[in-house]
Amino acid sequence: MQFVHLHWIDxxxxxxxxxxxxxxxxxxxxxxxxAGDFFLAxxxxxxxxxxxxxxxxxxxxxxxxxxxxxxxxYGISAANFDWLGSMPAMVFAAFIFVPYFWRSGVxxxxxxxxxxxxxxxxxxxxxxxxxxxxxxLVMMLWTTADDLVRTVLGYDPMVTVWAMALITGFYTFxxxxxxxxxxxxxxxxxxxxxxxxxxxLSLWEVGGWGNLREGIAAMGDQFANHFTILLPxxxxxxxxxxIVFGLGxxxxxxxxxxxxxxxxxxxxxxxxxxxxAGMLLGGFLKSFIPLMVALPGLxxxxxxxxxxxxxxxxxxxxxxxxxxxxxxxxxxxKEQDKVVPTMMRLMLPPGLQGLMFAxxxxxxxxxxxxxxxxxxxxxxxxxxxxSKVLLGGKPLNERQALNWGRGFTAFLIIASAVxxxxxxxxxxxxNFIQTILSLFQGPTLAILLLGILWKxxxxxxxxxxxxxxxxxxxxxxxxxxxxxxxDPFLYVAMFSFVFAMxxxxxxxxxxxxxxxxxxRGLVWGSVLKDTETQAALEERVSQ
Amino acid sequence: MTTLDVTAVLSSVVAQAKGDTSVLTxxxxxxxxxxxxxxxxxxxxxxxxxxxxxxxxxFEPVAKPVFLPVNRFLATVxxxxxxxxxxxxxxxxxxxxCFFIKPEMLNSGRENRALWTDLRLxxxxxxxxxxxxxIYFM
Numbered sequence: 001m002q003f004v005h006l007h008w009i010d011x012x013x014x015x016x017x018x019x020x021x022x023x024x025x026x027x028x029x030x031x032x033x034x035a036g037d038f039f040l041a042x043x044x045x046x047x048x049x050x051x052x053x054x055x056x057x058x059x060x061x062x063x064x065x066x067x068x069x070x071x072x073x074y075g076i077s078a079a080n081f082d083w084l085g086s087m088p089a090m091v092f093a094a095f096i097f098v099p100y101f102w103r104s105g106v107x108x109x110x111x112x113x114x115x116x117x118x119x120x121x122x123x124x125x126x127x128x129x130x131x132x133x134x135x136x137l138v139m140m141l142w143t144t145a146d147d148l149v150r151t152v153l154g155y156d157p158m159v160t161v162w163a164m165a166l167i168t169g170f171y172t173f174x175x176x177x178x179x180x181x182x183x184x185x186x187x188x189x190x191x192x193x194x195x196x197x198x199x200x201l202s203l204w205e206v207g208g209w210g211n212l213r214e215g216i217a218a219m220g221d222q223f224a225n226h227f228t229i230l231l232p233x234x235x236x237x238x239x240x241x242x243i244v245f246g247l248g249x250x251x252x253x254x255x256x257x258x259x260x261x262x263x264x265x266x267x268x269x270x271x272x273x274x275x276x277a278g279m280l281l282g283g284f285l286k287s288f289i290p291l292m293v294a295l296p297g298l299x300x301x302x303x304x305x306x307x308x309x310x311x312x313x314x315x316x317x318x319x320x321x322x323x324x325x326x327x328x329x330x331x332x333x334k335e336q337d338k339v340v341p342t343m344m345r346l347m348l349p350p351g352l353q354g355l356m357f358a359x360x361x362x363x364x365x366x367x368x369x370x371x372x373x374x375x376x377x378x379x380x381x382x383x384x385x386x387s388k389v390l391l392g393g394k395p396l397n398e399r400q401a402l403n404w405g406r407g408f409t410a411f412l413i414i415a416s417a418v419x420x421x422x423x424x425x426x427x428x429x430x431n432f433i434q435t436i437l438s439l440f441q442g443p444t445l446a447i448l449l450l451g452i453l454w455k456x457x458x459x460x461x462x463x464x465x466x467x468x469x470x471x472x473x474x475x476x477x478x479x480x481x482x483x484x485x486x487d488p489f490l491y492v493a494m495f496s497f498v499f500a501m502x503x504x505x506x507x508x509x510x511x512x513x514x515x516x517x518x519x520r521g522l523v524w525g526s527v528l529k530d531t532e533t534q535a536a537l538e539e540r541v542s543q
Numbered sequence: 544m545t546t547l548d549v550t551a552v553l554s555s556v557v558a559q560a561k562g563d564t565s566v567l568t569x570x571x572x573x574x575x576x577x578x579x580x581x582x583x584x585x586x587x588x589x590x591x592x593x594x595x596x597x598x599x600x601x602f603e604p605v606a607k608p609v610f611l612p613v614n615r616f617l618a619t620v621x622x623x624x625x626x627x628x629x630x631x632x633x634x635x636x637x638x639x640x641c642f643f644i645k646p647e648m649l650n651s652g653r654e655n656r657a658l659w660t661d662l663r664l665x666x667x668x669x670x671x672x673x674x675x676x677x678i679y680f681m
Contacts, residue, residue, distance in 0.1 A: 076680055083673055084629055088636045091666055095644055099651070229680035230625040233618045240625035241617045248632050272652030276662055284669040478599035479606045484614055495610075 003154035004345045010354025017190055017358040018167060021365065024186060025171020025179040035401035038176030039107050039377045041268040045181055050265045050278025053184035055285045056191060057261055057370030061144040061363045064195070064293050069336030070237070071297030075226030077238045078297070079290030080247060083229075089252035090283035094276040096524075097257040098266050100452055102275045104522060107267065108374075109260050109448070110382040116451040116522045117514075118459040119390055124466055126382035128440050129260055133375040135436055137368060137416035141165060143337075144364045145420065151341035161420045164364060169413035172369040173406050177268055177377075180369045187362035188285070194359020195292030197352050198344070202299035205347060215302040220326030226298065236486045246490030250497045251438060254445035260374040300339045305330040307346055314346060368413070376408040384408075438489035439477065442496030443469025450504050455523040461508030469500030629677050633670050640666045 006014075032038050045053075059082075070078035106112045110129065114122030141164060145157035171179045206212045216226050225231055230240040256262055256279075269275035308315050308331040315331075319338060322329045333339055344356055384404060385396050396404060443466050450457040450465075473496040476482060483491040640649070641663050653660045 083676060084632065087670055087673055088632050091636050091640060091670070094662070095640060095649065099648070227680060229677055230622075230629060232622060233620065239617075240622070240629075241620070244625060244628045244632070248629070271654065273650065273654070273660070273662075274652070276652075277660075277665065280662060280665045280669055284665075287669070287672060474598075475602045475606060476610075478595050479603045480599055482606055482610050484618070 004152050004353060006153065006353060006357075007350035009351045010357065013351070013354035014358050014361065017186075017361065020186060021183045022167060022171060024182050025175050028171075028175035028178040028182055031178055032174075032176055032402070034398035035380070035396075035405065036398070037178065038402050038405050039373075039381070041177040041181060043268055044270050045265060045268045045274065045278070046270060047274040047277035047281060049181050049185055050269055050274065051281025051285060052188040053181040053265045053366075053370070054262055054278065054282030055289070056184045056188045056363065056366035057180075057265070058282075058286065058367075059191070059289055059293075059363055060140050060367030061148060061360045062140055062367075063289070064360055064363060065143055065147050065337050065340050067290070067293040068297035068300070068340045069338075071294040072300050072333070072339045073336045074231070074235075074237050075223070076229055076290075076294060076298065077225070077231050077235075077243070079294040080229065080238065080243050082286055082289045082293075084243065085247045085252040086256070086286045087283045088248060089256040090279050090286075092253050093256040093263070094279035094283075096452060097448070098263065098275050098279055099272055100522060100524075101263060101267055102269060102272050107381045108378050109258055109263060110378060112522070113447065113451065113462070114382065114386065116519065117447070117457075117462040119386060121447065121459065121462050121466060122382050122386060124463075125444060126378050126386075128444075128470075129378055130375055130383065132436055132440075133261065133371050133378075134412065134416065134419075137371055137375075137412065138419045140364055140367055140371075141416055142420040144360065147337050148341050148360060151338055152345045158421070161417050164361070164368065165413045165417040168365045168368045169372065169410060172372045172413075173409045176405065177264065177373050180366075180373045181265060181268070183369065184366045187366040190355075190362040191359045191366075192288070192292070194356040194362070195289075197359075198296050198340075198348070198356055199292050201347055201352065202296040202303065202343065206299045206302040212299060212302060216298065218327050219301070219330065222325070223301070226301070234484055236484070238490075239484050242483075242485055242488075242490030242494070246492075246494035249494070250442055250445060251490065251493040254441035254448075254493070254497075255437065258441065258444045258448050260378055261371050264370070264374045264377065296343060297336075297339055300333075300343055303347070304333065304339075304342065315342060372409050372412055375412055376405045379408045380404045435477070435487060435489040435492075438493040438496075439473045440470050442473065442493045442498075443500035446497050446500035447504055450501065450508075451522070453524050454505075454508075455519055456508055456513055457504060458508045458511055458514045460511040461504040461506075464507045465500040465504030468503050469496050472496050472499045626677065626681050630674060633673050633677070637667055637670050 031042065036042060067078050067081065101109070101112055104112060104115065106115065108126070110122045110126035113125050141161045142157070144164065145160035149155050149160045150157045171183060175182075203209065203212065206215065213227060216223050225235070230243060231238050233239045233241055266275040266278055269278060304315070308320060312320075312331070315333070319333055319335070319342075320331045321334050323332045333342060344353065348356055380396070380401050385401065389395050446469060447457070447462040447465050451462065473492050476488070476492045476495060482488065485491065650660070650662055653662075658664065
């Protein structure tokens, strides 16, 4: 197995980047006096920082690896997750959900659900998110360490896992959301420079866009859909009905509106306008992501076979399989998640390798720190503090909440590093994470949407809708061959959303409505019309 | 946990990290504390997988008659409708933002009235490029 030996220039670039993040993270510590500063950055974030932070928190090294791999196998339709699956959803999030979250002064989405419905809904939703965030953290760490660093550099993945965990954990532990957002701004710049370098060089190597299209078209029928954005309904991975309705209408909206790791930054905005503008800016910047993550995957279809044919020893034989195409037998990589690492190893010169690695580390570290910060906020606000109050104890004061937040941050990152090797055998990384998310995002979106748009939705409806909705997802997931797609997460999300919505509506209508006082300011139409409520909400925010 | 167990755990982690999963089977066969932990973990995973099979089998006769006709219907939908739905999602969102949300709510919280702070403009600038992309890749 050949590995890249980084030049001193590469090490210098990576070291400058790491030290820079560390110093920025440490610097923000001086602004942390209480839980509000730690969890919501003192509600002082401007729109540009929110927008930058949303993009890098959402895009991790897993996207570079997973989406490029999907593009290699299925074509440009893999980019739907960052186009159709982002912009419309982020506009809905900006104008329907974010204003209510921001005005109500909550720290988390489960806290909003708790206020709108009850503690049961809050606890269930918070518990699910904590589990999902732990799995996401573990997978992010392992993917970078194993699929990237080990494949390209040959380093022991456990060393990489612990190095990443300690650096990221340290600045998140110290500076909370402020450190996360400020380092995210730097990380976005580094990630874009690294990603665009890979794109430019990939296109250069294959002779430009025209040659890429012609080259793939010449490979025959099995690659005929590689430049079709919406694939036929009998496609095994991304059938269009699943993409348009499952992803565009349900999963994306649920992800952008109900995912604490995304919405968290907007809750720390200095004004409501900044919160909304930050979300829209994030959507705009995200539009460029497929250029960096999907197009190199397509370029690999032309570049790698040419390189391997010229010198078969450049890629280990066990990683290659020969596929019959119209252009002859082509050597292709067996594992799609190895595409980007192999491209980096074979294509990038010294200096650019360091820049690309810094970009990938930026993508990873920003996602880890964002997830850590959001998970600790949910744990302290929605699980620990809420349970303590429900059991008759006193709520945590600011100092206690800050300490518990830091303690849980440390625990979570250590637990993630310890568990990382257990995910070594999970294939199709991106799809695995989407499958986990699909198991509850449909029902969560249903109760969140009804909670904001329909004042008649009540706690019994939401609780029943959420529990039966997740159970319904589980059924859809377990029954084999129910949907045309091999990974039916898009359909699971779509149908579970409809199911949970119907259940929530029916049960809400059969049970007493929530008192007006309880839901005032939390439901569409009740905020701008009621100056008294607006004043009360603003006062709550300023506390 | 004994020193031997700690060594076994660490070597297992390293072995797994290097892609060698046979260490789990060997550890389970050898017994001891670590072997017992591995054996129990394996039993839990196997039990879980068996449960998933059973669970899927129980609901299959109910779920398939409901969803298979839906799949058959979707498979017959004319392919260009995919593009129409996708473009409609982008255009519909822009129309909703520009014409159906009250301006005072849309831009609430903005500190100045400069044109660039109007979020309707942000929405259009962000979404129009997507229309071209979806038309180009039809």
